Amino acid sequence: KAGVTQTPRYLIKTRGQQVTLSCSPISGHRSVSWYQQTPGQGLQFLFEYFSETQRNKGNFPGRFSGRQFSNSRSEMNVSTLELGDSALYLCASGRGSGLLSNTGELFFGEGSRLTVL
Amino acid sequence: QQQVKQSPQSLIVQKGGISIINCAYENTAFDYFPWYQQFPGKGPALLIAIRPDVSEKKEGRFTISFNKSAKQFSLHIMDSQPGDSATYFCAASGRPGGGADGLTFGKGTHLIIQP
Numbered sequence: 001k002a003g004v005t006q007t008p009r010y011l012i013k014t015r016g017q018q019v020t021l022s023c024s025p026i027s028g029h030r031s032v033s034w035y036q037q038t039p040g041q042g043l044q045f046l047f048e049y050f051s052e053t054q055r056n057k058g059n060f061p062g063r064f065s066g067r068q069f070s071n072s073r074s075e076m077n078v079s080t081l082e083l084g085d086s087a088l089y090l091c092a093s094g095r096g097s098g099l100l101s102n103t104g105e106l107f108f109g110e111g112s113r114l115t116v117l
Numbered sequence: 118q119q120q121v122k123q124s125p126q127s128l129i130v131q132k133g134g135i136s137i138i139n140c141a142y143e144n145t146a147f148d149y150f151p152w153y154q155q156f157p158g159k160g161p162a163l164l165i166a167i168r169p170d171v172s173e174k175k176e177g178r179f180t181i182s183f184n185k186s187a188k189q190f191s192l193h194i195m196d197s198q199p200g201d202s203a204t205y206f207c208a209a210s211g212r213p214g215g216g217a218d219g220l221t222f223g224k225g226t227h228l229i230i231q232p
Contacts, residue, residue, distance in 0.1 A: 023120070033219055042205060043161070045219030056219055090160050105151075106220065108160030 004093050004109035012115045018079040021112045025072050025093030032074040034066060037071055037088040086116045120144050121209050123223025131231050136194040137189040138226045140207035152192050155204045197230045
């Protein structure tokens with residue numbers, strides 16, 4: 001069973017640019033969550049999508065956005081990049097049905113490491 | 118506001134010893150408490166998780182102890198091995214897959230098991 005795939009794995013951008021990151025969840029999983037990981041702040045929740053709808057959103061500025069497609073693949077976009085956006089962006093997939101049968105386990109990808117210069 | 122406090126930040130344990138990592142939470146609405154393990158260059162992987170209706174859960178060498186009244190939970194790694202050297206994160210949420218604020222993670226513990 002293929003895991004969560006994130007692309008690109010590494011990228012370098014300059015301040016003011018925008019970036020789009022992609023995530024393909026595990027087959028059959030309909031929930032995709034995004035997290036930002038930095039040495040100072042640790043892992044912070046960005047947003048969660050389920051069946052193409054944003055279900056939850058973390059405390060990040062509007063420059064951070066995302067979407068989910070009908071095949072459950074997700075993208076996140078960061079506009080007007082700032083130096084502080086340099087981080088590892090992690091995508092996690094889960095069954096996320098909200099039903100009692102939901103085991104709740106999230107499966108993380110290896111992340112996209114963004115460096116903003 | 119840090120809703121999940123994790124300690125220690127780093128930990129060195131001899132091979133065969135017991136590694137103990139502690140977490141405390143503030144939000145009483147949390148009802149799902151997973152532990153994740155992360156190796157360099159990899160994403161976090163779920164180790165073990167507990168709901169507050171039990172005080173302890175054991176899976177192999179890994180045990181979660183949960184104290185609802187104190188709002189604390191801890192991870193015990195028995196017979197620690199060099200392969201256990203990694204960063205460990207505790208987390209909490211209001212529902213298994215992540216609540217209204219997703220999973221709230223602790224800052225992580227860098228564990229080194231010395232051979």
